[in-house]
Amino acid sequence: MRLAGKVALITGGAGGMGSAQARLFAQEGAAVCVADIHAGNGRRVVDEINAAGGRALHTPLDVTRAEQWAEAVAQAEATFGSLTILCNNAGANFRVSFDDQTEEMWHLIMETALTGAFLGIKAAAPAMRRAGGGSIINIGSIATTRCGDNPGYAASKVGILGLTRAAARAYAKDNIRCNLVSPGHVDTPFIRGSQPHSPNDWNTSIDNPENLQRRLAGTPMGRLVQPEEIAYAYLFLASDEAGMVTGTNLQVDGGASL
């Protein structure tokens, strides 16, 4: 029960990594708000956690909308009490060349990953201050340190490191920590399926053995990361065990960024 008594709001909570965090945090005693733009998937995760004896709530949220953030934080506090953990997972990607990346794609990537996290931090910080402290965990990527040639994704994932460090400095006086977890290739719908926020075709999906092999060849540990392995890193940073850890970038990538 490493998170006993804590309340967590998890964006992208219906997705591969967010749902793994929601399940693990609930097992460790936290009440969890599963915040996602996809209501059906969000409710499924919530039903599963509640059926297993946890405490979970579906929070409809488009992270790019400030007014929805205000409602989400108010709902979390009204239902479960003081909000002390925020996990910003929501992200987007379009795997096209620099030439083919449109202004619309650029904006969706930047607004989901970067503006979404910025708005989330601004909405949650006053609640955490009222609670006497908190932990914010953002999501990076291999692209945070090895930026690749995808303009929006590289800019958003390098930018989130700056946002994380700025928040860590700004809120340390309020006992609010802010850290980044940078995953490698994680087996989730983000790189396997095709969704509006992350379209994949046969060339880019890990269902394609050649694409999978390329990703494994770039990972010294030689396998995909499982969403649960990312959730354990989030658990540490969310817990009081990490009480003096702030502004860091914890890479959970099997060596893929080396």
Ligand SMILES: NC(=O)c1ccc[n+]([C@@H]2O[C@H](COP(=O)([O-])OP(=O)(O)OC[C@H]3O[C@@H](n4cnc5c(N)ncnc54)[C@H](O)[C@@H]3O)[C@@H](O)[C@H]2O)c1
């Ligand atoms: N899977 C990987 O290999 C990998 C690696 C590194 C980093 N990441 C990052 O992890 C994050 C999510 O990853 P995942 O692998 O769990 O993906 P996923 O596609 O399984 O889940 C993403 C979730 O975010 C939600 N979402 C999208 N736009 C939203 C919005 N505007 N508001 C609220 N929710 C929104 C989707 O509905 C979905 O449930 C992204 O930021 C991505 O960049 C993924």
